[in-house]
Amino acid sequence: MPPRPAKRPPTRHIEIKICGLTDVDAVDAAVAAGADWLGAVFFPPSPRAVTAEEAADLFDALPDDIGTVGLFVDPDEALLDHVLNHVRLDLIQLHGRESPERIDAIRLDYGLPVMKALGVSTPADLEAATVYADHADRLLLDAKPPAGSDRPGGHATAFDWSILAGWHSPLPWMLAGGLTPVTVAEAIRATGAPGVDVSSGVERAKGRKDAALIERFCAAVRAAEGE
Numbered sequence: 001m002p003p004r005p006a007k008r009p010p011t012r013h014i015e016i017k018i019c020g021l022t023d024v025d026a027v028d029a030a031v032a033a034g035a036d037w038l039g040a041v042f043f044p045p046s047p048r049a050v051t052a053e054e055a056a057d058l059f060d061a062l063p064d065d066i067g068t069v070g071l072f073v074d075p076d077e078a079l080l081d082h083v084l085n086h087v088r089l090d091l092i093q094l095h096g097r098e099s100p101e102r103i104d105a106i107r108l109d110y111g112l113p114v115m116k117a118l119g120v121s122t123p124a125d126l127e128a129a130t131v132y133a134d135h136a137d138r139l140l141l142d143a144k145p146p147a148g149s150d151r152p153g154g155h156a157t158a159f160d161w162s163i164l165a166g167w168h169s170p171l172p173w174m175l176a177g178g179l180t181p182v183t184v185a186e187a188i189r190a191t192g193a194p195g196v197d198v199s200s201g202v203e204r205a206k207g208r209k210d211a212a213l214i215e216r217f218c219a220a221v222r223a224a225e226g227e
């Protein structure tokens with residue numbers, strides 16, 4: 001019998017962030033599926049918003065190798081103080097119009113790394129990455145919100161990934177915006193993203209995560225790692 005071809009081991013680890021978690025079943029599904037980061041949204045207009053107390057319940061018993069992310073939009077001190085007094089966060093995601101100086105202040109005050117979200121629709125938008133390079137720890141590239149929206153992300157829309165051709169990020173980065181279990185492998189191939197972030201694409205209804213979709217999303221990423 002001819003020898004069975006050796007299974008190709010993954011050549012890299014692509015970080016997976018599941019964002020906008022609101023219930024313990026989805027948290028358990030994300031952990032079981034091998035997510036690296038779990039995100040909670042602290043922005044009241046979002047259909048995925050949780051209170052600090054709810055996030056503490058979701059995140060308190062996580063394995064040590066899973067990172068927790070708090071998503072904020074132009075947060076003031078009162079909100080950051082309140083959340084960080086209740087929840088163990090490993091990373092602060094800033095998804096608003098925070099300036100480089102504001103990010104410096106938040107990093108200094110709270111002693112946590114910051115991932116700055118940048119809205120992308122044209123190549124010129126990538127210039128912002130350089131502006132934030134010496135201020136943030138990570139970048140998140142997301143589609144811009146539709147005009148008139150009450151929130152700057154979580155709209156299940158992707159941007160044109162070809163914009164990233166030849167782009168070299170000055171910081172570790174993640175790709176976001178409209179990713180799904182069906183599209184994420186192609187997104188990784190097209191952009192070379194070292195990390196991916198999903199919210200809407202693993203929901204059965206707005207704000208309601210689906211364990212099977214989380215499992216399928218993570219499996220698609222892990223399969224793409226070996227390509």
Ligand SMILES: O=C(O)c1ccccc1N[C@@H]1O[C@H](COP(=O)(O)O)[C@@H](O)[C@H]1O
Nearest residue numbers: 019046153154155156177178198199200
């Ligand atoms: O999810 C939200 O409601 C949200 C609100 C305010 C800022 C960002 C938000 N979501 C983040 O946007 C990206 C992309 O999300 P999607 O996969 O396209 O739904 C991701 O980081 C979400 O957590």
